[in-house]
Amino acid sequence: MDIHSLVKLTSRAWALDILAHMHAGVSGRQAALLTATGAGRTAFAASLQHLMALGLVERNPGHGHPIRPEFRLTQEGAAAAALARRVLQAVPDGAQLGVLRKSWTVPVLALAKQPQRFSGLRAGLGAITDRALSASLQRLEAQNWVAREIDLSQRVPFPVYQAVNAGGEISRIVAMAA
Structure with missing residues (x-):
């Protein structure tokens, strides 16, 4: 898909x-x-x-x-x-299903299979606003479904996001269906 x-x-x-x-x-x-x-x-x-x-x-x-x-x-x-x-x-805890029902959760996780910059996620999702993407990433980070790391290899450091734990499993499932 x-x-x-x-x-x-x-x-x-x-x-x-x-x-x-x-x-x-x-x-x-x-x-x-x-x-x-x-x-x-x-x-x-x-x-x-x-x-x-x-x-x-x-x-x-x-x-x-x-x-x-x-x-x-x-x-x-x-x-x-x-x-x-x-x-x-893939969601082990029924209480976490509420996060899965949010509009941008599954598409963000699908794109975050590999490390992605904020701008890369935004470009891949098309119609998402910066505010909606930021809120989604914060929610997923709080659930420990997305890891945020700072890439220091460039002159200007920038955050990189990648799906982990249950988020990584969801990302793999969606990737297999594509």
Whole structure:
């Protein structure tokens, strides 16, 4: 999955959770997915509509029968759901899933597989603002998912960021899917 698709996918908080649960076998019924994710109704509905707009989830044309799911993964959605499942499994602590639901977390980690300067991350992400990237990096550094080191090899020292620990694992998972 390329970085721009990853940015689009993760722009809604519950998108990865919905895909991961559908991949894990949770019924494509709205009530079952809502319960499994633990999301609020409004945020869940916005994330589901977003996934449908991206073409990853579709309404089941056979819906209407009480046991048929309302929604199902498309062929492209099945690949994204497998990726989402592996990303969520890489987070050992359930309390850290909140960080994973932030918009720029997964794309930043994907680019930080190798050491990157701030400007390199910003250029790779495209539409991100300096403030949003800075906040993301600080949040990831606080979780110990990104390491910040100062490169003294140049005339002007500059910070370099690299994904480590669970962040490094997420970065590897995303890189394998690319």
